[in-house]
């Protein structure tokens with residue numbers, strides 16, 4: 001479509017904002033509201049099949065779901081449209097640049113910068129998940145730093161794209177995934193809420209290492225092997241490692257859990273000694289073997305203590321048995337049991 005062209009007779013195309021695998025996004029003006037600005041995303045269907053009616057139904061329904069989202073760091077979704085068998089999603093226009101301007105290959109962001117954007121995005125994601133929506137396509141290109149207040153805004157929700165991909169004959173891409181950012185269960189077609197956690201973890205790792213997501217190395221267990229390429233505290237590294245576990249069952253299960261660990265990290269100055277770091281790291285990822293070992297050590301110390309007490313006790317007792325009581329003491333004892341002189345006895349009890 002060209003600049004100046006009208007969509008649905010009233011949305012005038014001002015500028016092409018982006019072009020992806022599913023269609024294009026335009027900045028438009030609604031001629032019924034002079035001076036207004038909207039972002040319209042067009043989804044094209046290269047090969048229409050008999051599933052079109054179904055696709056339209058699902059697309060409209062997904063549009064309704066997105067309309068439910070009311071968060072100041074998510075663009076407002078106003079309506080869906082279908083024109084000549086193309087689908088359109090009309091949204092609030094967010095002026096600003098995407099995070100890919102800040103997160104660039106070869107540039108390593110500082111730990112506190114990464115911690116800050118992670119915290120901000122986790123709070124948005126917490127809201128999204130509570131609305132029962134999985135974003136499915138978190139990456140720097142889908143996060144805008146808003147010009148007027150510098151806050152981050154999460155754009156480009158993937159569910160609509162997924163419907164288009166699944167209900168048409170469109171071959172590429174067959175699903176919403178971005179190499180390096182999409183976890184295995186989502187690639188297998190079974191996205192979970194913590195698939196978003198994985199993608200956000202990779203975003204942070206990409207920012208810390210300055211590497212591109214598709215270039216990140218994997219270790220022998222198939223986990224992302226990135227720490228040696230970044231300057232990062234053990235604590236943040238453990239949080240990120242738990243966000244990007246390949247097995248979604250071993251990952252953080254909710255955004256709240258990460259926020260808790262991150263709050264703990266923010267409350268602490270960046271640890272200097274490795275001992276401190278290890279302590280906090282253990283709080284996040286306690287090693288069951290070391291816990292078992294320390295329980296065994298405690299039991300052993302207790303046993304030694306009891307044996308020593310028993311030895312002292314036995315030694316003391318045998319001395320008392322073997323020793324004759326001193327004269328004065330025996331006199332007092334005799335006196336106290338005398339019966340006639342109960343004064344000494346009552347003095348001892350008082």
Ligand SMILES: Nc1ncnc2c1ncn2[C@@H]1O[C@H](COP(=O)(O)OP(=O)(O)OP(=O)(O)O)[C@@H](O)[C@H]1O
Pocket residue numbers: 017018019020021022023025039041075091092093094095098141142155156161
């Ligand atoms: N609501 C919006 N406000 C401002 N700019 C937007 C908005 N939505 C998208 N954009 C801009 O348009 C670009 C492309 O949009 P979007 O991310 O929705 O699609 P895409 O990633 O290009 O395509 P696809 O995900 O279908 O492959 C974004 O990177 C961003 O620069």
Ligand SMILES: [Mg+2]
Pocket residue numbers: 020141142156
């Ligand atoms: Mg995008």
